[in-house]
Amino acid sequence: MSLEAFAKYLTLEKKYAAHTVKAYLADLDAFSEYCREEQGEFALADQPYPVIRSWIIHLMESGLNNRSVNRKVASLKSYYKYQLRQGRIDASPLAAHKPLKIPRRVEIPFSESEMEGLLGEWEPSEGYEAHRDKLVVELLYTTGMRRAELIGLKLGDVDLEQGTLRVTGKRDKERILPLLPGIVREIRAYLELRGAHFKSGSEPHLFLTSRGNKLYENLVYRIINRYLSMVSAKSKRSPHILRHTFATHLLNQGADMNSVKELLGHSSLASTQVYTHNSIAELKRIHGTSHPRNKTK
Template sequence: MSVPAFEKYLALEKKYASHTVRAYVRDLEAFAAYCRDHQDTENLEDLPYAVIRNWVIDLMENGRTNRTINRKVASLKAYYKYLVRSGKVAANPLAGHKPLRTDKKVEVPFSEAEMRALLTQWPEEDKFEGARDRLVVELLYATGIRRAELIGLLLQDLDLENGTLKVLGKRSKERIIPLLENLRQQIARYLDLRKAEFPLEDSPFLFLTASGGKMYPTLVYRIINKYLGIVSAKAKKSPHILRHTFATHMLNKGADMNSVKELLGHASLASTQVYTHNSIAELKRIHGSAHPRNKD
């Protein structure tokens, strides 16, 4: 099993994010462990599909959800695609595999009222950490960027004079996002506090920890969970929900789907369409209240 080569392929050729690469490798290693225990082999190159099917059944019997199993199988499928491409196997044993059926995942965005309540009554922002935390929330909500994209932002990505932000998305695809005027002011204020807090720090990254290091995923999640918890009782309070909220509010206000797609950095409209169910609900409300036939 050529894990290092597969890992390099995912990172350099497929340009997957580091956490995605780690997840794929973990899934592959888990499958290899299953094969050692149940097939007495570590050679994955000549395994028939029946072995993979038995692994799926074993995962189901151990209480794994269909969504989790589908993710693990997707990792394995990517590995066999790599083996086919490198000439180590003739065919992908998972080529005809159908994913397990899963319930449609519905994520509830934050309402405009919840976001307004938080951002107009921010509890603390006169010091570095308070200003940083507010900018994290504001930037995720105002631009819809991903958590990994936020963490990777560099000082040189900012163009406050022209009001734009350069974002490096999935597979190293760049996009330019416009900045709202109030967001430009928030960034300028944060940069002043950042410079005062770390006058000798020469880190290229926009967001820093309290000790001056690069921001990390768990910290971003804690920030979102902490502050959104002040105004919302929703169970899920995560950076991705703010991305979802951005898209939903944009669509509700009349933004066309292609524009939202470009802002989100999606490769196709199909990815953007997952955010439309809340917009459709809003359209139904407006239609129901405005159409004269609804009053008969």
């Protein structure tokens, strides 16, 4: 069974990233292997729901958590939707499937004082990497962009005269993000250092490794984890937490949720609302300390 056509569909039509396509195909291979062990000869497109359900039970018994199982089942669901679209099946065996329940994960953002403690007095040491690392942290916190979006930034995406960045998000959707004046100055300084450090005509991406290559995900994670560990003992110190922190701080300061949605590049408000629990907590604190009916006698 070849999944080449399905892979092309995910890449060209759904615009999924290469690592996402790879994960989908790996999930389908794992399910195929299960079917092969259970049935011998089999046709993936014709598998009924009871077989898929037994695979789900097998995954849970092997120790996978519900979140991981749901992700694997989502790969199958996408595959069967594709088969339905191609007219190869009459109905998806997962049409009535309900995802396994997963505990709500509350991610705690960094406080304004923690971020100010890190960035307010941060004077990077000499050298390209030190200045790059500070700008990476600053951009993630002041724009709310995703890690992949930061890695994908190219020199041509920066408009210092207008004070904006052009960001390519999920499904290749572009959006324009405003830059704070202080960040514009930092980018100017960084670009001068970058130009002196690397030959002209080098890699077009904005951020480079010390060898002049495009940044990669693990390096960005290490940069963020290293510097956030200086101001907080929180166990979660990832690029996504900076995105979470960006949204929470804007909402705490009274930003309109629709505006935050646009800045984050969300397609719906439902995705943005996951950040509101922190701003609501702040509003409750202000309400409790400020309302006259809550004054103790």
